[in-house]
Amino acid sequence: MxxxxxxxxxxxxxxxxxxxxxxxxxxxxxxxxxxxxxxxxxxxxxxxxxxxxxxxxxxxxxxxxxxxxxxxxxxxxxxxxxxxxxxxxxxxxxxxxHPSVSKELIFDTLWTKPSLLRTSTKFLWGAQKSGLQALARNLGLMKILPGDLPKAEGILSSVPLRSGRSLVREVNPARGEKRFRVGYFLGCGTDLFQPQVAKATVEVLTRNGCEVIVPRETRCCGMPHLANGKMDTARKLLAHNVKIFNGYDFDYIITDCASCSSALTEKNIKFVLGGLKIEDEALVFADKVMDLTKFLVDILDIQLPDNPDAKTRKVTFHDPCHLANAQGIKSQPRELLQRLPGVQLVEMAEANRCCGGSGTYSITHYDLSMKILDRKMDNAMATGADYLATCCPSCMMQLQYGVRRCKWDCQVVHPIELVYEYYQSLPEIAPV
Ligand code: SF4
Ligand code: SF4
Incomplete structure (x- = not known):
């Protein structure tokens, strides 16, 4: 267009x-x-x-x-x-x-094919574990990588071996009475870098009466492509995902990633696919999309059983821009955290100020991204929290890096991880 x-x-x-x-x-x-x-x-x-x-x-x-x-x-x-x-x-x-060969390689060849992207991530994991990455660094080989990637290497320094897809089944029946049939949009960030979030999402949803389907053909939501001048590819990816998810009869399409949910909203769909043949079909799809925390609080009204032995935890929350700004979702993640027995929510100053991660920004603009991150870390550390929670895998990576840089004894989590951990801490109920 x-x-x-x-x-x-x-x-x-x-x-x-x-x-x-x-x-x-x-x-x-x-x-x-x-x-x-x-x-x-x-x-x-x-x-x-x-x-x-x-x-x-x-x-x-x-x-x-x-x-x-x-x-x-x-x-x-x-x-x-x-x-x-x-x-x-x-x-x-x-x-x-001004097309570029390296961008075509990254955004059209790698980032449109989930299996290839996973293989590359595994390669990165292997390089880290075998010390190859350290060797390449010492030999100065990292310097030949494009943009700020060599400097930003530390952000990608803890790639997990298992992907989210390998931890969750394609079909996950509801436990107890079924209330909804849910399609789980498992985005690249959660899949490759925060797989424990995918596991927690599926477990918590099934415990709350949802049959959860994880379509294996899901591709990237297109947000990294939009940010890097590849709107044509973002269009193709969105259209592909619309076809896949509309092929099921879902009540809701849920994602734990703020960037994915914002890419799949009606507003972004109109921006990227507006005026194209697929627009109407895409709007039907967008109508079912919802952020995980909003779904748990507003639709499922999740209630967690009390446990007098619940661990006391001080948690602070960072608003991902794609959640708070793009979708106006601020209260639900906080409400979810506050429903967790033992959690004390402490607000940081400027909680809805960007962390500087913004998908690929910390890799393309490392120095500037670190300045923005430093301000975020100052605000977060002033709370004295034990946990720094947020709802976006890209923010999580950036904040994990910030925590390491500041040598702060704090764990970065998605709120769903705390919910899942809480369920696991409950004593087993003996069968009647
Ligand atoms: S905030 Fe004011 S200056 Fe900025 S784009 Fe809007 S109208 Fe223009
Ligand atoms: S506030 Fe600044 S960084 Fe954020 S979208 Fe606007 S111009 Fe970009």
């Missing part, structure tokens, strides 16, 4: 009144203090791109790519401009003029 015909580019861009509200909330501008890095500057840049006043070249791409796509600017813009959508659309427009 022509970039200039996209609704945000056609209709919204003219609404900017240059008020600067977006600039005052942008975590990147707070670090760089340069108008070209501000959302308002991005709107202006996209306008010039549309009007042919600047060339779609790599310099313009780099300005726009400084942005985390955290959506903080969009939700604060009084004119209602979807600034992050303008940015993502412009990146794709520029990419079409």
């Amino acid at each position: 022509d970039f200039k015909k996209l609704p945000p580019v056609q209709e919204q861009i003219m609404k900017c009144v240059r008020c600067g509200k977006c600039r005052s909330v942008c975590p990147v501008f707070a670090e760089i203090r340069n108008e070209t890095a501000a959302p308002r500057g991005h709107v202006f840049m996209v306008q010039m791109l549309r009007d042919g006043k600047v060339e779609p070249d790599s310099e313009v791409y780099d300005y726009l790519a400084n942005c985390l796509l955290c959506e903080t600017c969009s939700i604060n813009c009084p004119s209602g401009i979807d600034i992050h959508e303008l940015n993502a659309a412009a990146r794709s427009y520029i990419y079409e003029h």
